[in-house]
Amino acid sequence: SAVISQKPSRDICQRGTSLTIQCQVDSQVTMMFWYRQQPGQSLTLIATANQGSEATYESGFVIDKFPISRPNLTFSTLTVSNMSPEDSSIYLCSVEKEGAFTEAFFGQGTRLTVV
Amino acid sequence: GQQVMQIPQYQHVQEGEDFTTYCNSSTTLSNIQWYKQRPGGHPVFLIQLVKSGEVKKQKRLTFQFGEAKKNSSLHITATQTTDVGTYFCAGQGYGQNFVFGPGTRLSVLP
Numbered sequence: 001s002a003v004i005s006q007k008p009s010r011d012i013c014q015r016g017t018s019l020t021i022q023c024q025v026d027s028q029v030t031m032m033f034w035y036r037q038q039p040g041q042s043l044t045l046i047a048t049a050n051q052g053s054e055a056t057y058e059s060g061f062v063i064d065k066f067p068i069s070r071p072n073l074t075f076s077t078l079t080v081s082n083m084s085p086e087d088s089s090i091y092l093c094s095v096e097k098e099g100a101f102t103e104a105f106f107g108q109g110t111r112l113t114v115v
Numbered sequence: 116g117q118q119v120m121q122i123p124q125y126q127h128v129q130e131g132e133d134f135t136t137y138c139n140s141s142t143t144l145s146n147i148q149w150y151k152q153r154p155g156g157h158p159v160f161l162i163q164l165v166k167s168g169e170v171k172k173q174k175r176l177t178f179q180f181g182e183a184k185k186n187s188s189l190h191i192t193a194t195q196t197t198d199v200g201t202y203f204c205a206g207q208g209y210g211q212n213f214v215f216g217p218g219t220r221l222s223v224l225p
Contacts, residue, residue: 033212042203043158043215059116092157104148104205104213106157 002027002095006107013083013114020079021110023093028073033094034066037109043092049076083114117142119206121216129224134191136219138204145209147180147187152218153200161189161202194223 003026013019023032031050035043047055047068055068069077080087093107118141128134138147146165150158162171164180164187171178177190187206191198201220205213 040220042217045212045214048212102146102148102163102207103160104150104158105160109157 001103002029002097002105004093004095004105004107006093006110008110009108010111011113013112015084015114017083018079018081019083019112020077021091021093023076023078023107025074025095027097029095029097030073031096032070032076033096033104034068034076034078035092035094035106037090037092039090046078046091080112083112085114088112088114117206117208117211117214119204119214119216121204121219123219124217125220125222127222127224128194130196131193134194134198134221136189136202136204136221138187138189138206138216140185140206140208140214142185142208144184144206146207147184148205148207148213149178149187149189150203150205150215151200152203156200158203191221194221196223196225199223 005024007022033048034046037043045058046061047057049055049068049070051070051073065081067079091110094104096102096104120139122137148163149161152158162178167184168182169180175192179188201218203218204216207213
C-alpha cells in the first residue's frame with residue numbers, strides 16, 4: 001500500500017495568485033499523477049510526473065499554468081499559476097503500486113477556491 | 116482518445132434494494148479498476164479486473180468484465196447506507212494511463 005500526505009487540504013486564493021500543492025508518499029514510486037476533480041465530477045488527469053524528467057501533460061493542460069516538480073521518488077508539487085475562478089476545484093495526487101495487481105492510491109485532495 | 120462512459124449518473128435506492136452501475140470504454144482495455152469515493156473523501160480502490168469475462172465478488176459487491184474487455188459492471192446486492200458514495204470505473208488501454216469514467220453517484224434511503 002501507499003500512504004500519501006497532501007497539503008494544503010484546502011485554500012481560498014485571490015485571482016492572479018499562485019498556489020503550490022505538495023504531495024509526499026511514504027515509499028518510493030516511479031510515477032506520480034496529478035488529477036483535477038470539479039465538484040460532483042470525475043477525475044481528470046492533469047499530468048504524470050517522473051523523477052528526473054519533465055512532467056507529461058494531458059491535452060488541455062500546459063506547463064506554464066500547472067508547473068510540476070518531482071525532485072525525488074517520494075515527493076512532488078503541483079503549482080496552479082495565475083489562478084482564476086475557473087481553477088476552483090479539488091486537486092489530487094496519486095501513485096500506482098504494482099504487486100499482484102496495479103492499484104492507485106490517492107492523497108486526501110486539496111480543495112481550492114479562487115475568488 | 117480513449118473515452119470511458121458510465122451509467123447511470125445518479126441512482127437513488129431504498130435500503131435493501133440492489134444497485135448496478137455500468138461502464139463502457141470506446142477502446143479495448145488491458146484492465147479496468149473500480150473505485151469508491153465517499154462524500155468529501157478521496158477515491159479508494161475496490162478491485163481490478165484483467166481477464167475477459169472475469170467475475171469477482173467482494174461480499175455484497177459483484178464485479179464483471181465483459182468478454183470484449185470494453186465494458187464492466189458493478190452490482191451491489193441489498194444496499195446499505197454505508198454504500199453511499201460515487202463509484203468510478205477507470206479503464207486502462209494497452210500502454211495507456213487510466214481514464215476515469217464520470218462516476219455513478221449512489222444514494223441509499225434508510
